[in-house]
Amino acid sequence: MQYSSVSMERAISELSRLPGIGRKTAQRLVFYLLKCRTSEVERLTDSLVAIKERIKFCSICFNLTEEQSCQICTSEKRDRSTICVVEEANDVLALERTGEYRGLYHVLGGALSPLEGVGPDDLSVKELLSRLNGSTVEVIIATNPNTEGEATALYLEKLIKPLDVQITRIARGLPVGGDLEYADEITLTRALEGRTAI
């Protein structure tokens, strides 16, 4: 059923475009916002407009930043000999949460996907290669462990191999807390292939 009010219907359909938000959730959000004070709604909308105005890509690694270069690229504490290549800026966030990685990043902006028309020119591949000057010792390829991510990893491997830089790929295997019984065949195969000496 369409709601009778035009502005309400518009807000619901705009909210439903967001990923993971269906019509019902959108409706619930609209009713919630109607109960909020106007100032609260404005604070929300202002914050959304602000990210579009302020946030841009880091000129070096294409991570998101409010400055010319991101905090990781400009940090004195990071290890400049390692570059971890990821698909999206939120992958940087995920890796930073581990607190284990101290090197630099390079955000590709996606993965190769002929079906969706994403070719090497749509990704920041050229920029990655130009960063691989003398100081880079290792490139960790941390694209997603799916078809597109693996294809991208293979493609990058071919390009980087001649450059005399060590290339590594993050391990694929059983997730911690996982269960052998319920693991799919490909994951198990990768876990066997990637076994390490103990």
Added chain:
Amino acid sequence: MQYSSVSMERAISELSRLPGIGRKTAQRLVFYLLKCRTSEVERLTDSLVAIKERIKFCSICFNLTEEQSCQICTSEKRDRSTICVVEEANDVLALERTGEYRGLYHVLGGALSPLEGVGPDDLSVKELLSRLNGSTVEVIIATNPNTEGEATALYLEKLIKPLDVQITRIARGLPVGGDLEYADEITLTRALEGRTAI
């Protein structure tokens, strides 16, 4: 982990206030919005600001509307002898979806809840009573079947009884498609109490 960018952190925390949206979902939404065109984000935020500016309460039934009175109250096609009393405006929406009800509504704006400090004066009870003039034959009390809703129903029943209007309460019982085995005791009790002749 806090994201390094101030505006991003602000947008994430503003989005996380919304019901049903946690920090992770908020993060995903922010990354999505960053990929959208600015015009799309503005269309979203404009639509949210618009509902706050345009939508007000119907002067008769307290449903949400952009006009002085809502489409249901002003419609010629509705049966003016029946008033269905609900807690919130989204309950009207739910009942309208059935397409079964042709009468009017009255939105209380909540349910009695001494614990949360909601008393009769916080609800549109007085306005409901003043609507019960000669033309009203039946008042259907459709507050939620929980403690607060039942208490509100009882309270309204006491107030309306002297007014020579038929009072009914929506049926409580097993949901269609439900399973006796998994129904809780109170629902089963209500289903037994509310049994109808076949």
